[in-house]
Amino acid sequence: MKILVLNGSPKREKSDTIHITRAFLDGMNEATKQETHIIDVADKHIEFCSGCFTCMHNGGTCRYDDDMRGILQEILESDVLLLSFPLYCFGMPAMLKALIERTLPLASMAMRKVGDRYEHVEQKDFSRLRYVIICGCGFPNGRQNFEPAVATFERMFPNHRTIITMPESPMFNAPEAKAVTEPRLELVRQAGKQYAESGAIDGKLLEEIGSPMIPEEQYVKIVNGNCEQKGNDRR
């Protein structure tokens, strides 16, 4: 399969979340060899959508001739679009949101009703695309934290969508936390393998992946201890 990964962390390859994504891709590759391309969104020139709607009337050409043209082409040629990003203000980082908004040329202005909701009629064929969302975050708990982002992606990709959320993600960049991060990444590898083999991930496994790696109180104590340490260093 052709997998296009959009890394929406401004930290690029130093991202906490990309550790989870790499483990997922490793699992997919274990099942079958995949063709993967990772794009660091931070390195791309992507204008904000101007809201002119021209692209929705002209067969899908945006007024801006920037990096989005190539990205749209790659999206159309991919089987899986994997969004890897940290939770920012309960949603996705602005640069990734800007990119998603610029996928407007894929749809026309015409609307249709699907159940209780409306959607735009596509003007490019991306029907074979499946979506994987991998989102890390800094708080120790996903509750009252991930829900707005999850709801956004449930609306945005009503079909063929898999969402992985992971609290305590900064631990993936802490070598001293390996004893707990390695087993968690192993679960993510299993999820990637399952996804490649069946197109879905067992609900129980997803739940386990999304649970805190260490008790919330312990995580908060470590983070707060680091803050004090850094405060002392500055004095």
Ligand SMILES: Cc1cc2nc3c(=O)[nH]c(=O)nc-3n(C[C@H](O)[C@H](O)[C@H](O)COP(=O)(O)O)c2cc1C
């Ligand atoms: C601007 C900003 C907003 C953030 N908002 C949230 C948030 O709403 N909830 C949360 O748990 N963590 C939040 N975080 C923490 C990041 O999600 C966390 O540090 C994550 O591990 C960073 O992942 P990355 O290294 O992949 O970029 C925020 C961080 C930044 C810089």
